[in-house]
Amino acid sequence: PDLPLCRHDVNWMETQRNNLEFIVNLANQNGADIIMAGDTFDVPRVPPSITNMFLDEIIKLKGTCYMLAGNHCLPWHKLENLKDSSMGIIASISMPATHLQYLDTMETSENGRFEHVAFLNDEIAVVHTLTFENEIPYGANGTTAQELLNKYPHKYIITGDNHTGFIYKNNGRMVINPGCTLIQTADMIDYTPRVVLFDDGEISWINLPNDKTTISDQHIQEKKERDARISAFVETVRNNGKISLSFLDNLKKAMNN
Numbered sequence: 001p002d003l004p005l006c007r008h009d010v011n012w013m014e015t016q017r018n019n020l021e022f023i024v025n026l027a028n029q030n031g032a033d034i035i036m037a038g039d040t041f042d043v044p045r046v047p048p049s050i051t052n053m054f055l056d057e058i059i060k061l062k063g064t065c066y067m068l069a070g071n072h073c074l075p076w077h078k079l080e081n082l083k084d085s086s087m088g089i090i091a092s093i094s095m096p097a098t099h100l101q102y103l104d105t106m107e108t109s110e111n112g113r114f115e116h117v118a119f120l121n122d123e124i125a126v127v128h129t130l131t132f133e134n135e136i137p138y139g140a141n142g143t144t145a146q147e148l149l150n151k152y153p154h155k156y157i158i159t160g161d162n163h164t165g166f167i168y169k170n171n172g173r174m175v176i177n178p179g180c181t182l183i184q185t186a187d188m189i190d191y192t193p194r195v196v197l198f199d200d201g202e203i204s205w206i207n208l209p210n211d212k213t214t215i216s217d218q219h220i221q222e223k224k225e226r227d228a229r230i231s232a233f234v235e236t237v238r239n240n241g242k243i244s245l246s247f248l249d250n251l252k253k254a255m256n257n
Contacts, residue, residue: 001047005219006186013053015214019182020057022209023195030197033063037160037178038070038116038128044085045075051086061099068103070128070160071114079107079116113141114161117152125154131177133166145175156198165194167203174203181208186217 003012027034040054058065067090075081082088094102103118103126115129130142145168148157157175165179178196183189189212197204 001050004184006184006189006215006217008216009214013049016182017053017057019208020054021060023181024057024061026195026197026206028060028062030199031063032197032199034058034061034065035120035124035126035158036065036067037126037158038068039072039160040067040070040090041073041086042184044073044081044087046086051089055090055098059099063099064096064101065099066101066103066120066126067094068105068116068118068126068128070116077114079105110143111141113143119154123155124158125152125156126158126160127152128160130161131159131175132162133168133175133177145177146170148175149173163188164191165196165205167196176203183210183215186215186220189215189217 001013003009007015009015023034026032041050067087069079069082069085069087069091071077073085073087075084082091090100091102094100103120105116105118105128108115108117110129113129115127117128118126120126127148129148130140131145131148132140132142133145136142136144142162145157145159145166148159149168149170155173157173159175159177162177163180163185164177166177168175168177176196176198179191179194180188181193181195183191183193193208193210194205195208197206
């Protein structure tokens with residue numbers, strides 16, 4: 001519900017609704033189902049207005065929306081807490097009539113890394129875990145796409161958690177990481193949110209609506225300027241020995257000077 005620091009949308013709720021509407025319309029135009037690989041919500045419990053907005057749009061889908069819970073969706077990142085979350089509501093009403101199918105998942109932890117796995121069919125696995133196309137960045141507790149292909153026998157593995165989209169291919173098999181659908185952090189200002197349209201092995205990237213005029217890193221620049229002023233103040237104290245925050249003391253000092 002909260003407007004991200006990097007965004008300046010007039011109506012943040014409407015921006016999110018329009019984004020959902022675009023995805024559902026795209027699926028309907030192509031006769032497609034939707035696979036969401038986790039982290040539908042940013043926190044485990046969102047206001048009813050958020051849950052209802054999602055449901056209002058997703059029931060317009062003519063096909064089926066397959067979903068699982070990501071780590072952001074679960075209290076303490078544990079599947080056992082599903083019923084204590086907003087995603088738990090969606091899981092409870094999951095049925096073909098609602099165009100929703102919550103996927104039963106296995107929960108594993110690899111060296112402390114959250115990993116949820118659901119098998120959609122013999123060819124498609126949906127895995128919510130931090131996955132990178134090739135090398136794992138320093139300090140990140142993730143896995144590589146090839147490691148997932150080595151671990152699971154499926155031809156196609158759909159992954160969530162990494163907000164940057166990529167497709168990794170090897171010997172006719174793929175790891176498809178669609179990435180985020182809306183920019184919510186300043187370090188992704190130059191990123192274009194996309195969805196993957198998948199049709200019998202054919203892959204297309206479809207750009208999502210992304211008004212870059214509503215995104216800025218102004219709050220980061222302001223923080224840098226504030227930090228610079230604090231550093232200057234600390235340097236003044238260091239060089240002058242001591243400084244007083246008393247108005248009277250500073251007034252006397254100014255008069256004496």
